Amino acid sequence: MIQKKVKSKKLKQHINNFLKKDIYKxxxxxxxxxxxxxNYIKHGSYKGIQRYKCKDCGKTFSNMTNSLWSYSKKDLDIWVKFIELMIKRKSLRxxxxxLKISVTTAFYWRHKILNGLKIDSVPKKLEGDIHINKTIIVENFKGCRNIMTTKRSNIWVIAAKGNEDSMLVMPAFKHxxxxxxxxxxxxxxxxxxxxxxxxxxxxxxxxAKExxxxxIKERKEDDRVKFIIMNIIKWFSPFKxxxxxYLEEYLSFFILFNLDRKIDYVDIICYLSFGNRFIRTKEIGL
Ligand SMILES: [Zn+2]
Known part of the structure; x- marks a missing residue:
């Protein structure tokens, strides 16, 4: 028989442990x-996660150290829900x-995640038939203090897509x-x-000519590149x-919505759990 009432606290704990063990195993x-x-040795375990002690620096660590949520006092399930909302492009507020966190925390989390995703979402190589387009985005000083100028430069955003299931969309140059x-x-x-x-x-x-x-090949167009202007405007609109x-970071996030394969928050969490994705709060400029 299925128990109808699962104590929410217990369930939360379960999700947390499951995620931690499964992701980091x-x-x-x-x-x-x-x-x-x-030069390190096993050094017991904490909440089911193996810990190690380094004989060189004397510090202890686990394979969670340096992950995106290292040093966060919040439970991992709040991060998970945050990522779910972020994929839905919900506002920070x-x-x-x-999630009962402050707007400031939400701001830093969003940027930690964007920064973590930025690392290798842009393809290193483009192969096959490569579609290239550009769009101009006017410079935006949102959130910047002490801006003395009223001049806004044009930012050239280049979009390029080859045969691989990836895409390059980046601010390339100004003016x-x-x-x-x-x-x-x-x-x-x-x-x-x-x-x-x-x-x-x-x-x-x-x-291209050069x-x-x-x-000269038959021209088969790619709508993701062809309509990059409209695609960016539409996708960016909830962010106001x-x-x-931060444009480069957001564009790296945008790329994930333009792949052939469908990705969800679980993919993003797994992706962010590996490699050295940790960034200190103070490294995120306000
Ligand atoms: Zn060490």
């Missing part, structure tokens, strides 16, 4: 998480109220087309033998404007 320890030394930076940030990722399909921009069209040489200094 497979994460291998290769060196001390604090000094990087190889909404998340804070719903005007900069060929050198384009080559460094975008073109350098393009594999030899690829074919460039340009959209709506004479500079990108010129790059790259493709005499090769994004400060330019």
């Amino acid at each position: 497979n994460k291998k320890i290769e060196c001390c998480q604090i000094c990087g030394g190889k 909404f998340c804070a109220k719903k 005007c087309w900069m060929r050198g930076i384009f080559y460094e940030k975008v073109y350098s990722r393009i594999e030899k033998g690829s074919y460039i399909i340009p959209y709506n921009d004479r500079y990108i069209t010129a790059v 790259h493709n040489k005499k090769l 404007g994004i400060a330019t200094k």
Whole structure:
């Protein structure tokens, strides 16, 4: 028989332990998480998680050390719910109220998560037929104090997608087309033998012409790149404007919504649980 009433506290504890054990069970320890030394020994366990002690620096650590939620006093299940709401692009105020955390905490969590996702969401290589487009976003100083200027620059956002299930969308340069930076940030990722399909921009069209040489292929368009302007406007609208200094982070998050495979909060939690994704609160500029 299914027990109808599960004590919420017990359930919460269960979710927490399950997540921690399951997520971290497979994460291998290769060196001390604090000094990087190889000289460490097992040092008991805490809440079912194996701990280690480093013989070089004398500190103890587990494979949770340096994960995104390291040092957070809040339970992991609140982080999980926060990520769920973030995927739904709920406002900070909404998340804070719903999860009973402060708006400031919600702000820092959002940026810790965005920063963690940024690390490798942009593809290192682009292969095959590569669709490239640009869009211009006007500079936004939201949240910045002491802005003396009323001038807003144009930010060039470049979108590029090859055959792989990934996409590049990044703020590349300010004001005007900069060929050198384009080559460094975008073109350098393009594999030899690829074919460039340009959209709506004479500079990108010129790059494509030079790259493709005499090769002319049948043009099959990719709506994610072709309509990048509309896609960004639509996706960004719940955020009510994004400060330019965070634009790159938000665009890395946007990429995850543009993959062929569907991702959910569990994928994001697993992804954020591995590797060194920890960022100190003070490293997030306010
Ligand atoms: Zn150490």
